[in-house]
């Protein structure tokens with residue numbers, strides 16, 4: 001007995017295609033909604049005046065964005081210099097100089113750095129970095145350009161490191177063997193052969209890092225000094241575009257509000273430009289790859305012949321030192337927060353009934369739980385469906401897949417503050433709510449879900465699919481009964497990564513789910529997660545004790561998520 | 577819900593292949609194949625590597641549909657129905673024309689679930705029915721005694737030979753009329769090979785078997801008919817003992833005497 005299979009087969013395919021195309025719809029919706037909300041401002045103020053005006057006085061209806069644009073560009077470039085250099089050297093250390101036993105440790109350090117919520121980086125900047133800079137340089141205040149660049153540099157370091165690491169690890173052995181065979185030292189080979197060969201990978205790492213820096217809000221919010229003036233020194237207070245939005249959105253009305261959306265639009269344009277650049281260098285690489293293969297090997301011989309100095313030796317020592325500094329900084333960050341935060345944690349603070357005067361974390365437990373649950377309920381089916389379409393229903397090299405990939409990548413590059421703006425207009429017609437926040441976050445985690453499920457689907461052997469099809473099972477049945485269960489690891493990984501992302505997120509939730517420490521009674525109430533409360537305690541209603549305690553809880557959650565990810569990976573590696 | 581029918585064989589003929597060409601893109605892998613495969617017999621397909629044996633086998637249950645750019649011309653009839661007809665129901669075809677692959681490919685499930693996977697696919701849900709099917713199929717594959725106490729263990733824990741016989745049992749569970757086997761023993765040790773050969777001889781009471789093999793002795797041991805392929809063409813087909821004792825074609829003779837291939 002069978003149902004008429006053909007119809008349900010077709011229906012399923014349509015469902016998968018829809019899930020896959022959802023990313024396209026989401027990107028268009030975000031751009032359109034933001035554009036529509038920004039357009040009146042651009043019209044009334046004038047696009048040129050808005051972009052190149054140098055005064056931002058909302059009260060007098062003067063909206064010139066140039067100081068913020070300059071601040072964003074300046075802080076991004078400085079963060080790239082710092083985080084880029086540190087990131088690349090850390091990667092070099094991990095790949096080439098790290099003792100085997102420490103490799104796992106360093107990989108975990110990088111994962112941990114990537115997992116720490118940006119609001120915690122901001123908090124760390126506020127309590128440790130700024131005061132240190134202030135006394136070190138005898139400045140009036142430690143906040144400003146330098147502090148922002150340092151914090152952002154630290155934030156983008158894991159991105160740069162892990163991508164550079166991948167690029168270095170995929171440099172063919174034959175390259176370096178050729179160099180070593182010529183009598184070059186190991187250090188020379190690394191810096192003269194491997195690193196140049198991994199150039200494109202390093203460049204994309206830096207580009208992605210730049211994207212993160214431009215879009216970052218919470219980490220710079222409390223250390224930037226927040227003044228809409230042109231920066232004129234390392235300690236001059238600045239206000240990047242993201243901070244402009246998050247600072248004023250809470251009370252902005254009318255034209256002011258539209259001008260803030262226009263700020264978001266400018267941010268989007270920057271991100272899209274970077275995406276375009278990324279696509280460009282990737283295409284370049286593909287075309288040149290073959291030609292390069294001989295070029296790199298051939299050119300190397302001459303090069304090494306001339307350079308036999310100490311340069312490479314010194315660089316390798318530097319990479320070890322830098323890796324040590326990274327571990328040290330992470331140690332200080334975690335240590336400082338735990339030492340100060342653990343004593344502030346009490347049962348009362350964790351689970352007591354919150355009032356405006358004495359906030360507690362009870363609301364955050366409930367809100368975080370709801371938002372995780374709802375976002376996963378939305379994003380996991382969508383992401384799994386999209387991954388199934390991409391892996392099971394398309395041929396390699398298909399145009400549609402390429403288009404969908406571009407949009408998934410685009411979606412993953414959109415700054416969280418822009419997601420926040422979008423969620424605010426798209427989902428908050430009935431006011432802020434956990435549900436609106438979850439809808440917003442499900443869009444943010446979708447690319448991650450798709451990618452990790454896709455990877456594990458690709459790892460399923462084709463013979464297994466054939467075995468099921470040959471029994472007369474339909475494609476859909478094969479996918480759900482045989483392929484997906486074998487790819488379970490990918491779904492679980494997706495869930496863990498998503499939980500990590502949701503727990504860390506704050507910028508996208510402030511305007512969609514709320515930022516008050518109250519206990520929501522249903523997902524339609526507003527409420528704030530731990531990270532958002534952390535924002536509340538550092539920026540909106542400063543409360544040091546609560547901030548330390550919340551930061552500690554947040555760090556614990558991040559540890560838990562990383563631990564879960566670590567053990568899952570280990571378990572599945574063993575099973576294979 | 578509609579019932580899956582069986583093919584109705586007439587004149588003891590299971591499969592008729594007429595003037596069949598097969599292309600992978602521009603490459604013609606099979607040329608003008610004409611073959612008649614008899615019911616309840618074991619038909620062996622032999623020939624040097626790359627001559628198109630697997631390709632022909634896979635076109636009998638349209639597993640070729642999965643290959644990008646693969647095109648079939650001509651007619652393949654099973655029980656009088658052209659299986660490349662638009663109206664052909666793929667599930668029906670593959671349920672009745674089962675397949676066993678070169679490498680065992682058990683699913684990552686228990687032994688029991690592997691076997692009932694097919695029946696469940698076709699809507700059999702009752703526990704009692706499924707239990708019965710498991711017993712029948714495992715007995716059919718001569719491994720009931722071996723496995724009856726570990727039905728709930730993962731199939732991946734079985735030995736290679738057991739896995740392959742499990743895959744046969746899994747194929748038998750949906751009561752196929754034809755069983756396609758692509759070098760089913762080439763990845764196995766001699767003892768497991770022997771068991772599978774014995775099994776095939778048992779099975780032909782109920783199913784028509786088409787088997788690709790590299791091993792000519794295997795073909796002589798178990799098959800009734802043998803077809804010899806070369807470079808995408810079927811050179812000769814006939815009773816196995818005849819093909820191996822007095823082939824009509826010179827090329828067949830060269831091959832079976834080991835002069836080339």
Ligand SMILES: Nc1ncnc2c1ncn2[C@@H]1O[C@H](COP(=O)(O)OP(=O)(O)OP(=O)(O)O)[C@@H](O)[C@H]1O
Pocket residue numbers: 600603605623624625626627628629630631632643
């Ligand atoms: N998916 C495919 N795409 C293109 N060409 C293919 C494909 N599969 C097989 N071929 C080609 O078709 C021809 C027949 O292949 P086939 O696998 O049927 O041979 P075979 O007789 O089974 O060989 P073997 O004994 O090695 O298994 C070969 O030349 C092979 O290269």
Ligand SMILES: [Mg+2]
Pocket residue numbers: 629630631758
């Ligand atoms: Mg073959």
